[in-house]
Amino acid sequence: MTERNAMRVGDAERDQVVDLLQHAVGDGRLTMPEGRERLELALAARTYADLDALVADLTPVLPSMADDVTALHPFNRPLDQVALPGESRQPGWSPDDPLVISAPFDDDRRVGEWSLPPYIRVSTGLGGATLVCLEATAETRVIRIEVAGGAGDIRLILPAGWAVRADRISKGLGGVHIRVPDRPAPGAPLLELIGSVTLGSLVARPANVIDRWLLRRRQRRRQRALEA
Incomplete structure (x- = not known):
């Protein structure tokens, strides 16, 4: 066994393999039973050798922390290393050019299949902003959302496993209601919220019955459109 294979791994390395395995099941490269078995082994892995064996037929071996982190997919990079040449052309890939979601007068609602880049700014005036992330893709493991709340409410509707940390949000008359965990499930993102709310409220919650x-209605409509 090489020196690298014997090295101990941590949660970041385990989560990376869990993410790869989940995508392999979704792509049909692994069956559901194979995926469940490998996920259990990944969560119990102690060394790089343990993890490499689980993805050897799916992807090159897992890089060690000493390897160049820019070789990793953006989801697995630290937040300060995601804005790399060739990947920062769209808004949201640099803290100086965030994806802006603004509701100065009318409501702004993001729903369906959309992407959350690592840097987002959400501002409200008289209108409110709703980010429905049930079909959304998180491009990075940590997403930093700058909040500038006015009179309108800001709502985040999140899939199971997504987490929110809002201890850097300052409050005026509006409230902050976080109804999801502050630690993400393996392979799920963490939304770090910074900024302030004044008159309106900030709510982060899981999907309810209506959501x-x-x-399901959106998914049925897309399916009918494909079959037409």
Whole structure:
């Protein structure tokens, strides 16, 4: 066994393999039973050798922390290393050019299949902003959302496993209601919220019955459009 294979791994390395395995099941490269078995082994892995064996037929071996982190997918990079040449052309890939979601007068609602880049700015005036992430893709493991709340409410509707940390949000008359964990499930993102709310409220919650019904309706409409 080489020196690298004997090295101990941590949660970051385990999460990376869990993410790869989940995508392999989704792509059909692994069956559901194979995926469940490998996920259990990944969560119990202690060394790089343990993890490499689980993805050897799916991807090159897992890089060690000493390897160049820029070789990793953006989801697995630290937040300060995601804005690399050739990947910062769209808004949201640099803290100086965030994806802006603004509701100065009318409501702004993001729903369906959309992407959350690592840097987002959400501002409200008289209108409110709703980010429905049930079909969204998190491009990075940590997403930093700058909040500038006015009179309108800001709502985040999140899939199971997504987490929110809002201890850097200052409050005026509006409230902050976080109804999801502050630690993400393996392979899920963490949304770090900074900024302030004044008159409106900030709410982060899982899907309720109505959200799930609307989700199924959107999915049925897309399916019918494909079959037409």
